[in-house]
Amino acid sequence: MELILNLLLVVVGFLSFVPVNQLFNTQKSMKYRCLKFLVNATFAWTLLIFIERFSGNMNIVYYAHILGYPLKFLMSIFMLCTIFNYVEIKFPKWQIYILGVIFVIDYLVAITNSKTQFILKLVPEEMNSYKDLYSADHGQLFIIHLILTYAVLLVSIIFLTLFLSKHKEVKHYKVVSRTMTYSVIVVLSFNLIQLISEDISVDLTYLSLVIVTYALYQVIYRKDMIFNIRTSGRGEILSNMREMYVITDSEKRVVEISDLLKTKYEVSISLFEGKPLELLLEALQERIMFYTEYNVDGSTDSTKDHFHIREKKFTLRGMNEFGYMILLYDETQVFKLLRELNKLSNYDNMTGLHNRNFIENLIPSYAEEKNIGVISLDLNGLKANNDYLGHERGDYLLKSLADKMKEETLEYNNTEMARIGGDEFLIILRDSSQKQVEEIKEKILKACENKNILDRISVSVGVVFKEGNNLNIFDLIKEADQEMYRMKQGTSKEYSKEIVLYATNNDEYIR
16 A cells, blocks of 8 residues: 555646746746646655655654645645636735735644644654654644635636636636636545545645646646747747738637737727637638639728638647637738739720620520610711810710710619620610610610710710510610711711711822
């Protein structure tokens, strides 16, 4: 039995040393200050336990054992402080003063126990071995000491419970709370066994508190994603990344936001830490458009920045849980270029109208319409104007006709206009009527008419309207073109002659 206990002490002693070694380089981290005090106090108690068991001097054995009592109380204080540090709430000074005074009193009672016997009814002169310490009767302040120790632990649990009720969405806080609850149960169970058994020559409270401290070290330090990222060297790498990023836990709750993202878009980590990633993205959507594919359409907003989102799953060494890195690639300039390319492929630069490519892309959607009107327009005498009055005159007529088309269709919904050739234009009306089609034709002709030949826009127009299902848009355009050409036969030649005559009479002949 003695051999088993000694082996158990060696294992537990090693567990108490591991956190001390790992936390050695965290002096500047206030979040882990009390945890560091706790693991150091635990390791100090380990040294006292080993001195107690292996020293041959009974005075040293006695005081090594008796100093473990105030050390228990000090460890309960550090556990409470560790919880305050972890949830980033300042440990109240009045609590520090009160607990500090109690600890000093507890320490004084312990080192004077050989005279007062308030904790153990035993003096060094009566001892033959360290085992006598575990069979001695307890003094009148022993129970008070235990009550104070466990009262502090109970306060830790109550504080965590209240805090957790306000932060239910933070998964990691639940793990810490659960660990503390299990810790109190383990410590109480070990103490109960110690009280009712006289054959155990080892302090079971020591064993339980070492295990509890190691468990807290695991859930607060080892599994703290933020700290692991910052101290593993990855933090410096991430801070120098060109891309902005968000780090989340396995449930897509925000853990960390890159400094660049926080600075550029004035994001406060305190508002989103532990909250679902969707809440952060929704808040950023006022200034950012997020997308996963390069697809430029009418839904893009040129006033916003554009970010391409990519998601990568990762794990950190020493952690069983995984998380996600949400990379935000700033593709605002790329989208600007895509919009310009989209405009070039779907718009006519001269008139600002759509082009043939745009209409052809819409053709499949016309098959679903029941009432479609088509207006075909052709600018008369464009060649004569270009040849006799210059190409600037021809450009002016093209732009002017486009402007008239826009003006006269403003009050009509579901209209699509395009310049489909050199001097050919097209208007398609969805869900229209014969009356609307005729009205637009007459309005355009009237707007283009002018007695002054230089202000006149001579245009031939053909219209067609059809009702019914499965209408063939190609047939409708063909019919409108045929009507337009019939009108053109009677107007184009006469207008071209007028332009030639005007240029000749006014000496404006260029070619």
